[in-house]
Amino acid sequence: MSGNTWFHGGRRVLWAAALTFGFGAVATAGTVIIDSNTVYPNPGAGTPPVYGDFVTGSGAEFDQALTGASGWGYTSVRQGATVGINTTYASDGDGSAYFNVTAGSGKADVGYLAAPGTSLGKLDDLNVLGYDWYRASGGTVNQHYAPVLRLVVTDGTTTRQVIYEPNNNKSDNGFSGVDAPTDDWKVIDAYNGGNGQFWVNKPNDAQIGTAISALKSVTDPADGTTTPYGDWDVVGFNVGVGSGWKNGGIDGTFIGAADNIRIGFIGGEVTTYNFEVPGAPNYAGGPGAVPEPASVAMGLMAGVAGLVVAARRRRSA
């Protein structure tokens, strides 16, 4: 996380509204469409023609905001990796977050970070966490690699990432032996009733082991104590690939995607974040429905995710 620039603004209002309406209410589900910066049809790379964002690392690691969704961005993009919401592997509409790694140094994420001082909820209260991931066949990095899902947690002073890797949850991710499935979208319940296996990354400290345990009993690799993070605030989440994805120490290739990050807390709303390319023929946000952040917040305040419900209705029509 160090060195990352995150992107804040209207989303703070959205989350405040969502949390307010979620309190004490029956849990409801909603979808938020996360748009690419590039609007269809604006040709991108690839054959057959695909559309949307292709953000490629060059030189120093960098971040790039997703301008339609406050707090969202492409982050930790390094040389040797490309990330972007585009139509290469259309999922639940016409888009998904695409990843392409060509070197072991490559890394790229797409994710959300709440505005400073804003919490999505306590880690102990998290009860829904999931995502969809895809690995294309033909990639030459070790066959156990697949897009990972991370939570960003903080106690107000220190920030950690609590990380879900398909490789640590092989049976739940459809692995064949040690190999991740390919050319098949996997819909993953990472929380899995509290049984999903996670580890903690300590970006500002030396790595001391990589403890794997259930989400709410993750072991701090520094001191071996358990459950040090239950009362920490979840302030963000992301999906990503790399770095260090190789094959026997040699650079290789990886192409894949992720979509539909799902997150929810006890007593609150479950939200799905669907990556899409606005204007595409099967755009999940519906024809012409590209809400500005301000109107999304107003919609939430007026009718508890009314816009979102409308979007889901259109999508399923």
Ligand SMILES: [Ca+2]
């Ligand atoms: Ca999608």
